[in-house]
Amino acid sequence: MNGILTIVPIGLVVYVVVQSFRFFDSLLGNSLHEKLGDVYVPGFGILLTIVLITLVGWLTTYWFSAQLIGIVESILQRIPFVKTLYKVIRETIESFVGEKKSFSKVALVTMPNNPMKxxxxxxxxxxxxxxxxxxxxxxxxxxxxxxxxxxxFLVPKEHVQILDITPEEAMRFILSGGVSGS
Known part of the structure; x- marks a missing residue:
């Protein structure tokens, strides 16, 4: 039993990290591998992806490239379905890494006429x-x-209590079914 408790979490973390690495490496790595052949080194695709993301972020601080990105965004926002998809993805990413973080307040909701929370x-x-x-x-x-x-859920404010715990602690507690983060 101790072996399972030790190996399974480590194995799952290694699996998720390896799969994530493969996915991000394949974004640009597949086309690079075709062009470079045996010279290609695994990980070069993810490195190039990070460099390109950083470069685009750096370029957006300058007027010309900010204008260019603004034009691309305005085109995306005019196409039906694409505009909705773009807005949802952008707002979701901004909620995690932008200035206005969404998951900053942990709430305990009291169920009406029920002791469950x-x-x-x-x-x-x-x-x-x-x-x-x-x-x-x-x-x-x-x-x-x-x-x-x-x-x-849209919950009446009187049924909501803000908790004094970090969002990370709450997410760990929820995702583990209460096993972790307590």
Missing amino acids: MLGFITTEDVAKLGDELSDHVAIYVPQTFQVAGLT
Whole structure:
């Protein structure tokens, strides 16, 4: 039993890291491997991907390239479906690494007429734009245990209590089904 408890977590972490490495290396690595043949070194694709992402980020700080990226964004925002997909992806990424982080408040939701409670993250404190009857609600994202999925609930504010724990502790607790992070 101790062997399983030791090997399985290590094996799963190694597997996820290797698969992630292969995926990111293949973004540019596959075409580089075709052109370079035996000279190609595994990892060069991920290195080049990181360099390109950094270069684009650096270029966006300058007027000309910021204008060029603005033009590309305006084109994407005019195409049906693509504009919705682009907006969702951009806002999701900004919520994790941008200035306005979404998962900054951990919430404990009391279920009405039920002793059960639900742990989640306040993503939006003003949902009145969805309807006047929701002016006293907040949006709470509840991740699902053992998955990278979740549900968003609109919960009356009186049923929400902000907890004094870090989002990382709460996410670890939720994703592990309460086994970790307690």
